[in-house]
Each structure stands twice: as C-alpha cells, then as structure tokens.
Amino acid sequence: MKALLVAVFMTLGLAFSASASGSNTVLVEKRANNLSDQMIRELRLNNYQSNEVRAINTEVIAKMVAVENEFKGNQELIDQKIKGILAERDKVLEDVLSTVQYNKYFGKRPDFRKLDQEFVAKVNTQDTNNSDAMSAAATEAVTVN
Secondary structure, three states, X not given: OHHHHHHHHHHHHHHHHXXXXXXXXXXXXXXXXXXXXXXXXXXXOOHHHHHHHHHXXXXXXXXXXXXXXXXXXXXXXXXXXXXXXXXXXXXXXXXXXXXXXXXXXXXXXXXXXXXXXXXXHHHHHHHHHHHHHHHHHHHXXXXXX
C-alpha cells in the first residue's frame, strides 16, 4: 500500500515537473502562433511576411515571458520592460511590412496586445482548471488506497 502511494506521488511529481519545464516553451509557441495568425489575417500578409512575423513574434513573446517570470509581482516594471520589447518589434516589423500594412498594424497595436493578454488569461484559466483536476485525482487515488 505504501509503495502504491509513493508511486502515485512520484508519478504526479514527474508530471508536474515535466509540464513546468516545458510549459514556457509551449506557452511561447502558442502565444506567438495565436498573435501571428491574427496579424496574418488582418494585415493580409504574404508567405514571406507570414514566416518573418511568426519568427519575430516568437522571439518577442519569449522575451515577454522571461520578463513576466523574472519580475513577477512588479506589474509596473513588467509593463515598462514589455513596452520596450514591443517598441523593438515595431522597428523590425517596419522592414517586413509594406507601408500600408505597417500603418494598419500600428493602428491596431492595442488590439493585438489585448488579444495576446486575453489569450494568456484563457491559458492560465485552463492551466488552473487542469491543475485542480489533477489534484482532485491524486486526492481520490490516495483516499481509495
């Protein structure tokens, strides 16, 4: 019985540690793809531009996630650092997009930022629900034994 209990906790521990280490990479990819897909549709990008925007957004989102993790709890500093990261993206996108596309992008920046924030909130809600479900399953497994 003790061996089964230890096995259950070890399995859960491995599952949580694996998801924690890989979750940032997966989150970055999901956020970047979500944002890029929206930009591709709204700005009507060609294949070359789409690939470039995906690469740019992946790099930018990775930096943003790093800042969010590093300065967790200090929203003012996070906002300041992210503002700088987004300004860098603006400069890079200026070379990738046509003048018309860039002007449209520039006007929609707040919408793209809001879309990204809503996506993060949605993912965080799903992660919380999944975490609660795994905890309930572990509690039930322990109770049964």
